[in-house]
Amino acid sequence: MNHQAADRSGRGLDVRGSGPCAVADAVCREQQERAARISRHFERAREWGAVEDAECLHRAEKNSQ
Incomplete structure (x- = not known):
């Protein structure tokens, strides 16, 4: 039995069971994995300092307006 359905990106979702609840559960798992x-x-990014750099850049751009 095929336990896959496509998500919006075209990748397969692991769907166990059948019906809308199984698909909703698969979508929920996909969203949790993405999060x-x-x-x-x-x-x-925080470890690399990228978030801090972006915040500084944002403040500089905001203050220049």
């Missing part, structure tokens, strides 16, 4: 990836990305 975790984004969170990890921002953590790495």
Whole structure:
């Protein structure tokens, strides 16, 4: 049995069971995984100082207007 459905990006979602609840659960898992990836990305950016640099740049641009 195929347990996959496509998300908006065309990637497969792991769908266990059938019906709208199974698809909703798969979408929820995908969203949680995406949020975790984004969170990890921002953590790495903080470690590199990129977030602080962006905040300084934003303040400078805002103050120059």
